[in-house]
Amino acid sequence: MFPCAFFFIRPFVRRTATSPSGPRPGAARADSRPSPPPWRAALSACLLLALGACASYDPSKLDIDRSIQAKSQNSRVEMVVLHYTSSGNEAALKTLSQLNVSSHYLVTNAPRPHVYQLVDESRRAWHAGVSAWYERSDVNSASIGIEIVNDGRRRDGTWAPYPAVQIKVVAALLKDIIRRHQIKPRNIVGHSDVAPQRKIDPGPLFPWRELARQGIGRWYDEDLARRYALQFQQQGLPDAAWIQGALRRAGYDTPSSGVLDEATRNVIAAFQMHYRPSDYGGEPDAQTLGILKALP
Incomplete structure (x- = not known):
């Protein structure tokens, strides 16, 4: 529990000035008390409110203010x-x-x-x-x-x-x-x-x-893919390292072995199943690589 500060105010009392022979002429009587100043009543009220708030506070009951939301945020869903x-x-x-x-x-x-x-x-x-x-x-x-x-x-x-x-x-x-x-x-x-x-x-x-x-998901420029495929047919296919790098740039978890191994062929087959489903045997042919190169 949070500590509360308690304040004790000594009552303000004007006492009568006395002398050995009794009160001075014209002085107030010893038991006379003037009305308390206004600030004293206000201070007492504030103290009572503070003490009441301290007494009712329960830290196990959360009071979360959600009225202000941060501008810098986005969805966890990517x-x-x-x-x-x-x-x-x-x-x-x-x-x-x-x-x-x-x-x-x-x-x-x-x-x-x-x-x-x-x-x-x-x-x-x-x-x-x-x-x-x-x-x-x-x-x-x-x-x-x-x-x-x-x-x-x-x-x-x-x-x-x-x-x-x-x-x-x-x-x-x-x-x-x-x-x-x-x-x-x-x-x-x-x-x-x-x-x-x-x-x-x-x-x-x-x-x-x-x-x-319909605007759902990624696709490639089909005309551009055909042009790239023709270039690969004429100039020959790139090596395994190029293919692996292009697949990684497209998002796929691909080996970096520089060898057209089984794991790399599995990635090629997955790519083909998505973008060239007529043939998904995992063979890196000119059409597949043309699509891969044309992919945004």
């Missing part, structure tokens, strides 16, 4: 990571709400897709796992995760399509999140973009190009 569930609506909802994994949103594949918010945007969901983007390793702390109900890659090697109505719902959700958090286009990514060594969702059928035409 990214959106898109996933597919590899399961149906009920199984996905149970997994994301009851097990050791979560996402901020789940979009079902019902005829009228339902959007569940499972984690508040101010809190950290567990959706990205071990991942990185533009050298930021703790993606969960800076991102919103959206799970989309989709079977993903089937046992026969084919991919489950995304219904048009589901994509419309996803697009509306993304536009709202992007507007509220001012997220940059390059930071609208798939799980495979931030974890290319272990993830392939949302897969090659996710319509990145269609969303980019």
Whole structure:
């Protein structure tokens, strides 16, 4: 408890001047007391108020003033990571709400897709796992995760399509999140973009190009990419070190080995799945590198 200062004021009393023979002629009687001056009453009132405030103060009951907000601030959300569930609506909802994994949103594949918010945007969901983007390793702390109900890659090697109505719902959700958090286009990514060594969702059928035409996410200048691809065809492909550096500049967590190893090919495959989904075998061909060079 905070200490309070107590003040004691000695009463102001004018006493009668006396002499051995008694009071001087004309002097006031010893028991006469004049009215207290006005300042004394005001001071007493202030002291009573101060003592009352000290007595009622409880530091365990916070009284936080939020009337003034700092100008220098922004959202903790810098990214959106898109996933597919590899399961149906009920199984996905149970997994994301009851097990050791979560996402901020789940979009079902019902005829009228339902959007569940499972984690508040101010809190950290567990959706990205071990991942990185533009050298930021703790993606969960800076991102919103959206799970989309989709079977993903089937046992026969084919991919489950995304219904048009589901994509419309996803697009509306993304536009709202992007507007509220001012997220940059390059930071609208798939799980495979931030974890290319272990993830392939949302897969090659996710319509990145269609969303980019609506102002959602990053895309490349297609005419410029074709010109760059022609140059690579005529002049030859750059070495592995150039490719690795270009992928890192595009945000991907890429080895710096200078060798076209398996890990680098996994990153190339993730890049292709996002920007050239017709062929995502991880081979650094002229078309892929033309797109990479044309990427803003």
